[in-house]
Amino acid sequence: SANGAWPTTLPTGGIVSTAAIAVPPGATVAGVKLIGFQHTWNTDVMVTLTDPAGVEHLILQRDNGSNCAGCADTYNGDYTFSDLPGSPNLPNCGVGAIASGTYVQTFGAWPTGSANIFNTPISTIPAISGTWKLNVYDWCIDFDDGFLTAWELCFAAPAAPVSYCTAGTTTNGCNATISASANPSVSLANACTISVTNVEGQKTGLVFYSITGRATLAWNASSFLCVKAPTQRSGPQSSGGTVLACDGTLSLDWNAYQLSHPTALGQPWSSGDVVQVQAWFRDPPAGKATNLSNAIEMTYAP
Template structure:
């Protein structure tokens, strides 16, 4: 079998030097030889049948006076390409065999080319498999790989727990995979006093969720293991959960922003905390009001475009489309709608939204540095992307992605990379002004796409909002005003205002303001709820029965505005607000009148 290393460069991780106790002494002289003894390895079945032709050399040892444990095994002048093929086993004078170093878990491609001292895991030395393409000389932790303890009489026993005695010690080295080989110059055994246990020395690296990612419950937390940790503490939003392991699942979690961190723990104490990471759990999707954006009706990327570097620079030749958008007061950004988006190999598509302040927000990124090697499923429809609780985009293999509403996805893009902010769409500032959509292609030479138009969707009050307090009339009536819908600039929907519980058979009218809410005492029980100036609509009679609360008032808002083009506020714009209240006669009351409560309506397009 022929393979090539997956590491492109040497890792900068340097091995550490761990001092032996003052009583430690090393016994040199273990003979070297070829790894394996003959051939290029292979021929066994991991971990049940050992491969043939192992390296096997013995060393006569007299345990130094005062020494009570084996401290380390030194492997001097080791060379072997694809070191993960190797397993080193030590046999003590009693004939028991012990696993010292085994790479057969993921069979790492790290090459051996140096002097390596293997020590008990209690010392929290680094893993030799985490060093990169070539392991530098140094001290590394004992590693059993996934070898099953007891198979072939080989035990996964910590080095300082291996029984010691004077006599003949034997080192074996097995090569589990064919095609690579190497050599060992010499080896030695070091003896001394037991090491003191230590808490984990390093902090875990958090894997997911990170970088403001939007996730749906259940939330799966994962992190990298640290040497010496037997369990972990997870702090979620300041609340500590002990004795957990990665991955750890939280079945339910409330909507909103969340923070978390992790530390390793063992019987001695706690290790350092990881960095704090942020993520969000979205609330349910609200009613969306999609405002017209641009209509580029254009292909992308442009001819002659150049690929970028993931997380560092963006590709060139992006589609850019700008539009002036007025955000209604009180509304927030809720979604970006891509209309008529087509593109073969959907993960090539990267979408960015620039707000009027010039900040670029990442909307969609699923390439994750595959660069032309992502998912071949196609875009072919209308796609609404939101940070609310929408389903994630389908996993690869589903064919053309159906039109619909999907969860915003940052992928593995680093927050701030190439100037892009991983901002949940619902947290993008709701600014009126020029918005710009940018659509990039991360594989500029292979596939092409097209976007017909886009919209910026907002959410706000879904119905007129009641406020203030209606007065209590002579007959105990409390008039209540309502409207069936917010008015539309284009009269796209009916807007009918109604007032119930009015004194019967009284003269009345509905009036409004555009300057805001108020709460000024009108009489003993009612308030003037709108600011001056005000606009009166026509006088009407409440109907119903005298001395009862059966009177009602009504106003067709659209009809009044159409018939009164010079009325206050007319012409209207999307986002304009209007405060509306009713007045009616009530002779025994203060000022011989009474008022209803009020409503505030917001104009929609």
């Protein structure tokens, strides 16, 4: 084992731990948790995370080339490092034992890219399934040591599609409700099915969408147009169900529609793109002989 030469030559003899991780579709990396982490002279420790593509990201570094003359405060507990708003900084030297808890990711004076280790904010590390590797280096390994029981890679679950606006009340008292199984993914990592329930039975309807934003424009006595023009319409379909009842449904496989309509509004999609979706269907006695559902807003994940 050798101490290395900060920041160009990494020390040897540290901890390397690998884990095969299946990342939930649409999730983002939220933090790295060190469980049962013990070490004297906390500034000697550097922690990195290598993603499945082989890129090494800096999680914790406070040595700054101190040459074994850093801070003697110790780690002895569970520590999570994150770049989420509100995460506190590690305490200044002099507290003795650093309390367990969540702390902000710390680069110190590390020059990004040195030794092929990059100062990547945790939340922007690519969240991809595969083999991840935690690396713990000690810049003063000849004089102290440490221990790690386990580690965890934490993810933030993808947000759900947001429901907004008010569904119209149809001739037979139906309030059509639109929903989506998940936010869509640019890489098609997950299914995205648009469902509309409580539609008038045996009526023609369709799903349409906009990328321009929300709206609240009167459509008839009870319905509102909830998406701004211009809009894109999917093909017409029958609601099925029973005449004079509210058991009709409409459905759209969002991914399949986008794949089969490469020039449709919004194409090509990018992560973070927002789309507003609503349903329209026939209701002859109503104003404009039609009615509308409420609306949903979806945000594209990577």
